[in-house]
Amino acid sequence: MKKTLPLLFGMVFGAYAVIEFYIPHHLVGSLSDELRSWAAILAAAAFIIGGINILQVTWPKIRRREPDWQYKVVLLAAAAVMLLAGLPWHKLGDTPATPTVLIEAVPGPAHLVVNAPADVTIQVGAVIAPPRPDGARYQADVGPGTVEVKLSRRVPGYRTQLAPITITDGQRVTVTGDPPMLWGREGRVFVWIYDHIFSPSNATMFALLAFFVASAAFRAFRARNLEAALLLGAAILMMLGRAPLGRAISDVFPDLAQWILDVPSNGGRRAIMMGAAIGAIATALRIILGIERSHLGSDA
């Protein structure tokens, strides 16, 4: 039973996934959407298990003070900080989505006053107010009618406040607001950590690739046998074809480099792709038909 049931599920859902490709009927499509939703829920739930796994793996190493245990502390602390920063704490409190609006009767044309901190961008209708010193208010005479006042911060992670106001001559409308900071994935702390710590670290790892490519190329281009010599020759031609130096020597090099890419390289790529595609179909059929059972283990 332990082996039969997973096998049966694999066969049924695997066969369904194949059949679905050939039946465009909407009923089939809606069932597929439902199954995809299940898969998404399952994958999301697995992230909780992933978090538990990280805790299970790292905590004992910290407790036993194993070598490099300090890194594990950094890992857990960073995970905890991101978890806390990623929760939408602002939903617990009352963060104003709209600024306060005060309407006063003042003789003269319709007049708008906006009170907001200096780092807040004020937009009245389609007009963006010029930067102003700290503590200064934005003031302008506006035409009678309805106008939308939008308060936002230049940096991400803050809620944008909107106030549609109707104003007539003889009125002064004072809009006072301060876009509140958000938490969660769109929140200030999360975005700041992502932009200022994660992204540079990510870019650093990616940049290392340049040095690894150089060292790998150095090894690969040593002509130890016929294949390596062919590789070296092709690489030299490609470099000459792509670098300005090659064109300066002869116009043949760019054309030759393009020919290598278009004909022998492309032919080889297509052969590998077709072989892999047929292999993938065969593997999928092997699992769907229940021929491949090694991943299921014994029926004990």
Added chain:
Amino acid sequence: MRAAALLLAVALAATVRSATAAPAPLSSLDVQPLPNDSGQHLHVTWTRTAAPAPGTATVILRARPGAATPDLAPGRKLTAGDALGPWTVVGVLEAGELDLTDEIEADTSYLYAGAEVLRAADGAITEASPVTTIGPRAAEAALFHRQRTAYLVIVLAIGLLIYWYVRAARTKKDLYIRRLPGVDAIEDSIGRSTEMGRPVLYVTGLEEIQNIQTIASLLILGYVAEKTAQYDTDLKVANYYPLTMVVAEEIVRQGYANAGRIDAYRPENVLFITAEQFAFAAGVNGIILRDRPATNIYFGTFYGESLLLAETGFLTGAVQIAGTAELTQLPFFITACDYTLIGEELYAASAYLTRDPVLLANLKAADAFKIAAMIFIVVGVALATAGVFDLGAKVFP
């Protein structure tokens, strides 16, 4: 003087108005179901009785049967999705289009209406042609996608070949499969790890569990786990997705059980690193540099991090075996690893390792189909080159 100017302005306005002729109605408005459709689309086509004046837009509307003809009175502003009584605006087309595909509810009939309109700068209708209506029409849900017949034939052909070879394998046990040095090296490298007292690192790639390369990788993982259990060597499995980790955990546990060493199984050695590409690379590189595995196995889907992993492994002197069907990463693995399984070899590895005749028959079936594909390509190229027949375009429309 002022009265004269006013009269002139009124006269000019009247002249301009009469010069701007009312748009002509649409002709041949037609609504047809799409072929190979899910039953949720209708294709609306029309022609024009006269060339449209500049600024003319075509308005197409849809309603349930029984709705009265829509009123496109001047002053209305219409955009796609707007409701106009029982009618819904399907599209307001300004680029001279002569067709559109409308997404509708399945199993429901609809009336369609179309007209040409002239609009002011603010989008309000100034003049509209008489409305042409058609319907009711309903979409047709197809039960088979005819354009995919060739793909179905391929799958069925491979299925039939598998059936034929499996039958043959039951009677004839010695099926020849060419050597895969990369797969043969797995057991040797595990033995080397055992001698050196260092772990084996297995990376399942950077795709989710439903990716066929990840599945192929997990099938091989079972064998690797069994061998490491037999050799009493630590196996560390680095996973990019938690769901892959859960499945890998079960597969490794089963591998240890198959070897009769379930007591040696350590679940904490099956790791979820992270689902961020370069953070994953940093994590795995950390394992490689700290634990110094004597064998690194990279099977699955890899992207830009492939060389980061393989070069770091090379620097530690580990035996490295990689396998992927990602074309762009193959050169990196070939350069930095001792053995590389290219494309289809990754899918063949699990069958090759088990030496089960039924699984080997599957490989033979795939090989036989490859020969058929090659013949098809050669014949197709010859026919196309000779200008006789474009076989590829006919079979794969």
